[in-house]
Each structure stands twice: as C-alpha cells, then as structure tokens.
Amino acid sequence: MGGFFIMKYRPLTKEQLLELPLEFAKFLATQQIDKAKWKQLKINKPKITEEELAIFSDLVWENVLNKTNYIEHISEHHLNVFKCNSKEIIRIYVKWEDSSKSFLNEEDFQWFLNHPLNEKIEYFKASKKYTSERNMELFKLIEMGGQISDSKLFDNLIQLID
Secondary structure, eight states: OOSOOOOSSOOOOHHHHHTOHHHHHHHHHHTTOOHHHHHHHHHHOHHHHHHHHHHHHHHHHHHHHHHOOEEEEEOSSEEEEEEEOSSEEEEEEEEEOOTTOOTTSHHHHHHHHHOTTOTTEEEEEEEEEOSSOHHHHHHHHHHTTOEEOOSHHHHHHHHHHO
C-alpha cells in the first residue's frame, strides 16, 4: 500500500462497484484490509483508498477483457462487429445506404436481419493484428461506445459475406 500506481484502464463507476461487493471485499482481504480498516482509510487516507480502487478497477477490467471475444458498435447507419482473437481482430462493417432506415430502430434492425442482401446494404470485412496490447485495444473500442456481445451477430454476418 501507499506505492505509486499508474492506472491502466479507468476507475469503475460507483454503479459498477456496487455490483461487485463480494469481489471487492475479497480484493481488500488480499490487501489485509478489513471493513473497519477500510472505513478508517476512507476518512484518514483518501489517496490510499483511491489507489486501492484503481488497482481493483484494473483487475476487474483485465478479467472482463480477457474473457471478451466479441464487441459490437451500432449507430444509425453503421454497424461494426468485432471478433477479438488472441493475435488479431476481425471487423465486419455494415453500412446502410438507406437514410430512412436506422440500425438503432428495432423494426429497421429486424428488417435488416430479414433482408441482408438488399442493395442498399454494403459489407466490408478486414482483419488486423493488434498494434498494442490486445486488452488495451478492446478497452478503447468499449470506451468509444462498443458493447461486449456474444457471437450471434458476427456469426450471421460472416456467413453472409464469406
């Protein structure tokens, strides 16, 4: 405790921390900090509590990112779906040329799934090796609005374009 810690990701939000009470208690126990000591630290040494929260946040992010295999980023006329392998990331990009339709509208999205070969829909697929650490690249995608997802959408799109 009390060392110099440079955070890798970002602190968990208060809401995220509130969802992990057991994990946080276990983490504090590994730091030899019980409930009473934690209360005292929060009052008397706020810098140490900030550092402990930062370390815990990084551990949680690292664990989540290690398990992340798919990320989706959906906007009005663009759909980006990423398969995150260990050495490279595969991206499928879908562009909707019809400005009256939106991937954000549930009915339109369903229409897209039922009519994927419509001429107003363009597909692009690419892959690239990670240029920095895998988890950092995934974290950046999430921070830019990407959502961790399952393989369903990626698998459906890859069948269409391969």
